[in-house]
Amino acid sequence: MKDYLNVSGRIFDIQRYSIHDGVGIRTIVFLKGCALRCKWCCNPESQEYEIQTMTVNGKPKVMGRDVTVREVMETVARDMPYYGRSGGGLTLSGGESLLQPEFATALLHGAKDMGITTAMESMGYAKFEVIKGVLAYLDTYLMDIKHMNAAKHKEFTGRENTLMVENAMKIAQSRMCELIIRVPVIPGFNDTEEEIMQIASYADSLPGVEQIHLLPYHNYGEGKYEGLGRPYLLKDTPLPSQEKMNHLKDMVEKKTALMCQIGG
C-alpha cells in the first residue's frame, strides 16, 4: 500500500521545465506557507498558509490549493522523458516546505519511487528530527543562509538565524544528501564583502559542502505585492551589477575551497 500517495498538502504552483534549481530539467512544486518574511521575497504569495486572492494582470486569482501527493505526481510524471535525459526530477520550493513535513516527505518519497532525483529549496526552519525524515528521500538540499548575524537576520526576515545555522551543520554532518548553500545577495542587507565572506566561511566549514550559489537580488516579485495589497519594502533597491557579482564570486573562490556560482 502506498498510503503516502494520499497525503495532502497545500501548494500554490507547479512549475515545469525549471532548469535553475538542481540538476537537469526539473518540476518545481511550490508549497504554501513560510516561517520567514524576507523583505525581498519574490514569491510573497508563498508566505501565508491561508489561501489568498491575488490580482494578476487585473484579474483576481486564487493562490493556493489543497492537493494529494498522487495528484502532484500525475503532473510530475509527465516530464519523465526529460528527467531521464537530463538527470532532472522534482524540486520542492516554497514557502518553507518543512512547515508541511509529512506532505514534503511524501512528495519526495513519490519521486524516489518513480526513480527520479529530488531536491529541496529550504532554509531549514524546523527541528532537526523533522528534517531527518525528509533527508531519507532527498538527493540535494539547496539551503538558504541569508546572514550570519542573528540580529540583522531578524530585522530583514522576521526571525533569528540560530536554528537554521545549527541545522546546516547537522544536515552536513548527517551526510544523507548533497548540501549546497545559497545566498540571496540583497543590497543593503548582506552584499558587503565582509558579510558574504562570513557566510562563505561558514559554508566552507560544513563537512562535504562543495558549492555555494550567489543569487543576485531581482525585483520580479514587486507586482505581486501590489496584487496582494501589500507595500513593497525594497522599492527602488538597485540590482547588483554583474561586475559586483563577479567580484564576490572571485573573492569567495579565492578565500575558500568552495565552487561558487552566480544564479541557481
Next chain:
Amino acid sequence: MNTYDATPIEKTERIARLVAHLYAKMPEIEAARAELITESYKATEGQPIMMRRALAFAHILENIPIIIRPEELVVGSSTIAPRGCQTYPEFSYEWLEAEFDTVEHRSADPFYISDDTKKRLKAADSYWKGKTTSELATSYMAPETLRAMEHNFFTPGNYFYNGVGHITVQYDKVLRIGFEGIKQEAEAELADCHFGDENYAAKNTFLRAVLISCDAVIGYAERYSRLAKEMADKERDAARRQELLTISENCGRVPRNGADGFWEACQSFWFVQQLLQLESSGHSISPGRFDQYMYPYYEKDIKSGRLTRERAQELLDCIWVKLNDLNKCRDAVSAEGFAGYSLFQNLIVGGQTTEGKDATNDLSFMCISAARHVFLPQPSLSIRVWNRSPKALLLYAAELTRTGIGLPAYYNDEVIIPALINRGLTLEDARDYNIIGCVEPQKSGKTEGWHDAAFFNMCRPLEMVFSNGYDAGKEASIHTGNVESFKTFDEFYDAYKKQMEYNISLLVNADNAIDMAHRILCPLPFESCMVDDCMKRGLSLQEGGAVYNFTGPQGFGIANVADSLYTVKKLVFEEKKVTLGELKKALEMNFGQGFDAITAKEIALQVAGALKAQGKEVTGDVIAATVQSVLTMELPAAEKARYEEILAMIDALPKFGNDIDEVDSLARDAAYTYTRPLETYRNPRGGIFQAGLYPVSANVPLGAQTGATPDGRLAHMPVADGVSPSSGKDVNGPTAACNSVARLDHGIASNGTLFNMKMHPTAMAGEKGLESFVSLVCGYFDQKGMHMQFNVVDRQTLLDAQKHPEKYSGLVVRVAGYSALFTTLSKSLQDDIIRRTEQAADR
C-alpha cells in the same frame, strides 16, 4: 570511439567581405535566361519535348552571361547581380508581368527590375501564351477542383506556377565519376537500346538529351575556366592571381571528371547545385548529406597534408555564401507563403550510415561552424538525431540555435526511418535519408518526391460543416446537412470527415493534373541523369523514372481543428451550454468582435447570393452599400453580449499544447482526417500520396482567407502553424507543449511534420541552458516527435525590430521550415512570429 575533430575554426575576413558584397543591393530580376530559352524553343519547334528541353538548357549555358565575384574561391553565378534571379516563362509568366510595377515595393521579398528588363521579358514572354505548364494543368483539372481552389480550400501554387525542384540528386556520383562518367553510363544504355524495343523512342531520346545536357554543363564550367584564366592574367595581387589560376584549373577538370581533392569537390558540388536551378525554377534543391559525401575528399587532402582544416572551413564558408547567391522571384501571394527569399536548400549533418552506425565526422561540426560564420538563411541547416548521436554534436548544434539564427532544425531518425520503410523504402535507403526543403524526408538520388505539392487548410472544411457547403453565398463544397440538425458529436464529426474527404479528392485531382503538365511540357533530363533508375528505364523523373515516387501535400491547422472539435464536444453536446445554431451565428458574427473589410465583403456577397436566389437583381451598388452597412453595423447589445459570453466560455476550455490527454487525443484523431484519406491515392508517376503536416508560412495568408473558427480564433487571423499549438495557447511550458505535439501520429505524416518552438534567450543561457535544451529535444524525440525547430529571441527585440528595421537588418528568425531575415518578412508574418508563445524557463 568517435574519431572526429570538433575544434572550432575562426572565420576569415574574406567571408565577411563576400557576405557584405552579396547584400550590398536589393536583388534584381534579369532577362537573359527567358530570352535564351525562348530563342531555343522557337528554333526547335516540332522536335520531341525532351530534346527541346536539353537543347534549350545547352543554349542557355552557352550564352548566359557569367561572372566571378571578388575574392570567390568557388565560382558559378546564375545572375550578374548578386542574389539576382532569372525567370522561367515555361512554367508561368503572367503574374510577373502583372506585378512589374509593384514587385520592387511589395512587403515580402521585393526585387528590383529595370525598364530595359521589363521590355526584354515582355518580348520573350509573348511567345509563351498557351504553352506554359500552369495553363496545361488548369485545362486538366475538374471544374469542382477549380472551384475548390477559388474558395481557398487548398493551394497547389508551388508546382502550378513553378518547376518542381524538391530533390537531392547523386552529388556523390558526380564527385566520383564526373559528367564524363555519367555520359559513359548513358552511352552504355544507348548501346543497349535495340531497334525493336517497345520503349526505343522514349529511351533513346531521353539518353541523347542526357548527353547534350552533360556536355552543356562541362562546357559551362569551361567558360568559367577561361574567365578565371583571363582574370588571373590581369590580376596584380599575386595571391589572388594564384587563386584564380587554381579556380581555372578546377573548372577545367570538374565537373567533367571525378574530383581529385576537396577544393575540386566543392567546385563540382557547386556547379551541380547551381545548374539544377537554372534548368528549372523548382526550389528546395537540397544538398542533403553534405558532410557524408564530401568527407572522403576532405579526409584524403587532410591526410596527405595538401589541405589545412582552416582552408577547408573557408571553402565550406564560401559554399554557404554561394547558396545565398541563388534567388527566386515568386508571385506576390506565394512570396507571402514562402517569405524571406528562401530557396530551402536543405543541408543535413549527422545521423547514421546505411549500416546503422553513427555518421558524425569533422565536417558535421564544420558545417555548423559555417552557418555560424556566414550567418545567413541559406542553407537550411538540419541535424539528424538518433539514440547514439554524440552529445558533443548536439551541444554544438544547440550553441548555434542559441544565437537565434533559427538553425539547425532537429530531426528524429527513430521516427523517420520506420516511417520511410512503411512507404516502401529499403532499410538501407531509409537510414540514408536526408531532408528536402522544409521538413520532408527522402532517399537522395532515388526519389521524385513532389514533397511540397500543396497546402491544404483543414479549417475550411470545418467552415463548410457550419455553412452546409456554402461560401460567401456560393456553393463551394458538398452538402453535409444543416448543422443545427446534428444530434450528437459523432454526427458533427462525420460531417467534417466527409467535407475533408471530398476536398482531399479535389486536392489530388489538382496535383495529378499539374503532375501531367510537367511530364508533358517540362521533363528535366539534366536533373534526371543524377537520379536512379531514370537512365536504366529511359524515363525522366517527370515520367516516373525514379525508384521512389511520391506526392506530398501538407495539411495545416490541426490545433485549430482539434480545439474547435473540443469546443463542440464540450460546450454543445456534453455541457449543452451553447447550441450549434448559436455557435454558427457567433462564428458568422466573428464573436461580436467586429468585421474587417474582407469579411464585410463576404457577407455582402452572401446577401447578394440570397437575393439572387429569390430572383432579385443585384447591382454593384447594392453590394457596396451592404459592405458599408456591415462595417459600421452595431449588433444589439444582448446579442453581442451572448457572442462574447460564448467566446469567453471557449477561451476557458483547455487547449491543445498543454499536455491534456483528452484534447491531445482529439488532435491525434483530427490529424488522421487528413493523413489517412490522402494515403489511399496514387499519382501518375506510379507512386502514392503521403501527407505532411506543416505550413511553410502559408498559415498566415491562408488564415486570412478563413473565417472565425470554434476554437475562438477570430476571422482572418493566422491558422496554427504545422503541428504546433495555436499561438499563445500553450501556457504550461515547453515540456507540456512537446508532450502534446508528440501525441500526434508523426509516423503516418511521412512527408514531414513541423513543430515550431520559440525559446527565450534566458532559457538557453549558460552550459545548463544548453544541456537542458538538448535534453528537451531528446525527450520530445523519445516520445516519437519527428522534427523541432526554434526561434531564440525575445519579444521585445522583435517588437523593436518592427519599429526600427534599420537596426536589425541581420536579425534572422525561424519562419517555418527555414530561417529568414526578420525585416524582410511582411508585417502580418512578423506579427505571427511575435505571437507564437515565447517559452521562457522559470518565471
